[in-house]
Amino acid sequence: MALEVPYRSIPDMFLQRVRATPNGQAFAVPNADDTAITWLTWSQVGERASAIAAGLAGLGVGLEDRVSILSGTRLEWVLVDLGINCAGAATTTVYPTTEPEDAAYIVVDSGSKILVAENPQQALKISGADTEVTHVILIDGLADANATPPQLTLAELEERGRAALAQQPDLVERIVETVGPDHIATLIYTSGTTGRPKGVQLLHRGWTWEGVAQAGLGLFESSDLQYLWLPLSHSFGKTLLCGILHVGVPTYVDGRVDKLVDMLSVVQPTLMCAAPRIFEKVYNKTVTTALGAGGAKAKIFGWAVGVGKEKVALEQAGKPVGGVLKAKFAVAEKLVFSKLQQRLGGRLRVLVSGSAPLSRDIAEFFAAANLPIMEGYGLTESSAANFVNRLGKLKIGSVGQPLGDLECRIDSDGEILLRGAPVMRGYHNLPKETAESFTEDGFFRTGDIGELDSEGFLKITDRKKDxxxxxxxxxxxxxxxxxxxxxxxxxxxxxxxxxxxxxxxxxxxxxxxxxxxxxxxxxxxxxxxxxxxxxxxxxxxxxxxxxxxxxxxxxxxxxxxxxxxxxxxxxxxxxxxxxxxxxxxxxxxxxxxxxxxxxxxxxxxxx
CATH class of the missing domain: 3.30.300.30 (ANL, C-terminal domain)
Known part of the structure; x- marks a missing residue:
């Protein structure tokens, strides 16, 4: 059955969210000493994103023009991204760790008109490059009055935008009316495990589909509190933003990975998505601490993990968990697993893993600790979220079932093929590579090898080229x-x-x-x-x-x-x-x- 999407574009979805819950909690940031968090309402986010949009329009940014963001994950990234889309333009993402040569290549290849840089050091990455950039906007730091291209701060851009909106209050709404499902919303360059990065053209149609499709999973609730630390330069981060807009999930935004474990106890989220490396680090820390304690503590830990895995094995096989095992698990939870749960904030309801394969053994360990990880799968070329496990429908070792009405087929050589709204329009300026990426009947070739079971659960066995x-x-x-x-x-x-x-x-x-x-x-x-x-x-x-x-x-x-x-x-x-x-x-x-x-x-x- 076709998935019904009640939006024409990301800015349409965003403005509908602002109107629906103006006073609801939208995004939070840490306070200066990391002991508490501060919230912005949807109304406040709407005002700031609209000011950025109007400011960009004043700099000559129009429909499908590209604006690059070169910054780590932070609240301003979200506000600028929404502002770019509300100006009718497309966000080009650049990782803050990207070397100057590659950063300049992305800005040039995308034809970006504006660069929004986290600070003057990041802005320097395009110095000397022959770009189409007319202005550089700095999130942090002071603008250099003598710089070429000219610089201004994000605060100055917002100020200009507010002045423009005072003159024309409906400016942003008028622009948003012109943005349709088939316009480019995002140009994300695949970090790629081989060769030069390729610009993936992702449309408003796909991202709004993602927002609605995620809502039907039971993984996102408006009563949740999400911890968003993932790189927003990556499609996984962007797809989560779409889920947040559609469902209205209060979200704490903080890209400092080194602060992640400390801030979990401050934020106490109910929902967190991560790459497997984060779960591996938590696993390493938990296991090595238990082994290091030695004696009775190490024995109790080993016993608890054994009990938890026995319970998980029965659940995975669809068999009932008996009273004796339930009683043992309650003891294991009290003595061992509750401590791990507390270290992760004590309230986690949903953990999602994506962007790289999660080890089956590590998935079993977290499920045993009553912290089941819902592994998912997708590619930049298909807007990141394509398959995912659901609560109560977790099949460890698989990446779950498809989202929405996404079509999946396994080719004769085992390659996973996808067709549907979230699939890219193509690679930017690369018609040959685009044509090679699709079958004659319009399925995207993922390059991954996998198998579908009778219930539609997908198992990835490897990368075709790996x-x-x-x-x-x-x-x-x-x-x-x-x-x-x-x-x-x-x-x-x-x-x-x-x-x-x-x-x-x-x-x-x-x-x-x-x-x-x-x-x-x-x-x-x-x-x-x-x-x-x-x-x-x-x-x-x-x-x-x-x-x-x-x-x-x-x-x-x-x-x-x-x-x-x-x-x-x-x-x-x-x-x-x-x-x-x-x-x-x-x-x-x-x-x-x-x-x-x-x-x-x-x-x-x-x-």
Whole structure:
């Protein structure tokens, strides 16, 4: 059945929300010392976004013109994005971690007229580039009167907009009337695990569809309090904004990932979406703390996890949980799981994971702790949210069922194909790549391999281009093995399987600095640097034990024959992971070619 969307565009959806609940809580920010949060109502958000829209219109921004935002996640990002759409324009997103060369490429390729930068340092990323930018708007810091292109602060832009609205009170409403479902709302450049970023043209039709489709899941309620820390430069963040607008979910906005765990206890959210890395870090911390305590505490922890997993296994199989097990679980919750729940704020109702694969073992651990993670799936090219598990309908190991009326089909080679409103119009200025991305009957080729079960639950088995084929002709799905290892070894930060055209499989491992320092604290490696700890024989032996445990779960041809602990973690700055935490395998293999060559030294390599 077709999903009914009662909006023509994002600004139409936004203005309807402002009119419906003007005094309702919209977005919150931390106070100066991070001890409390301050709310803006929908009416206040409406006023500020309208002022930004009118200010942009005064700078000559019109229908489908591009305005780039180069900033971290914060309230102003949301206000500017809404202001851009209310001016009829399209937001081009640039991650604040993007190198100057790539940032300038995105601003130039998108044809952006305006750049909104978080601060003067971010604005410098386009200096010297031949762009179409006529003005730079600074969120923080002072505008440079002598800069080219001319600069003004966001406060000045809003002031100009308010003055324009005093003259023409219906200015924004008139502009919004001209914006339709088939206009571009957003140009998001895929951070891409290969090659130059491509601009994905996403329409108002798809984003308003996302807002309505998310409401039907039971994951978003207007009574919720959401913690939004995800990069808003990423499609996952944008799709959540659409859900927020349609449902009216009060949302705390704070992109400081280093403050996440501390602020959870202040904000006490009921809803949080995250990339798997966040759940892995919580898992590592919980497990290593329990192991570090030793004795009775470690035993009780192990018992509680066992009880929780037994309960989850029965629920997953659709079998009743007996009275004895229920009683045991109540004890486990009181002694162990309640502490973990409190560390995450104590009120979490819904956790959603997306943007990269979540390890099955880690999903089982959180479900055992009564913090079930609703894993979902989607791509930038299809507005981020396409499949997701629902509360009470969670199938661990799957990414859930489709949203709304999205069509999905599995191609003859196992590739997942999608068709529907949230799918992009195409890649900006790339007609050949656009044509290659669609089947003749209009399905988008995701590049992911998967399978649908009889109830419509989708299971992703790997990226089509990430499948590793050994020289023996066996296919291996690296992300599945990497996810298993992260669950087996609580000291892992990243794991990368290597084996393409090789005669055996190896793995590069980076360790979680906090977790491994905690392990080292009681022994001869106490106080040593990360580099000293990872090269020590004791650490090598520790990780070798976990590799052995992993190999016990794998097919013979998948087993890890050798491993190397890396001298540092993988980083965005070194081009090894994308800002949405996906591994860029080619970059990793290039940057650590010496370590890989050492593992294969003397072995037969076939091309």
């Amino acid at each position: 499948l590793v084929k050994t020289s023996g002709g066996k296919y291996i799905a690296p992300s599945a093995i990497e996810g298993m290892f992260k669950a087996v070894c609580p000291y892992t930060s990243q794991a990368v399987v290597v084996g393409q055209a090789r005669n055996f499989v190896t793995m590069l491992v980076s360790l979680d600095e906090d977790a491994i320092a905690g392990w080292a604290a009681g022994g001869p490696l106490a106080g040593k640097s990360y580099e000293q700890i990872v090269t020590a024989p004791e650490t090598q032996a520790l990780i070798a034990g976990y590799i052995e445990e992993l190999n016990g779960k794998l097919n013979r041809w998948e087993t890890i024959k050798k491993f190397t602990i890396l001298p540092r973690d993988l980083t965005i700055e070194h081009g090894e992971i994308t800002p949405s935490m996906k591994i860029k395998r080619r970059s990793v293999e290039t940057n650590f070619a010496t370590q890989i060559d050492e593992m294969y030294a003397g072995s037969l390599v076939q091309m």
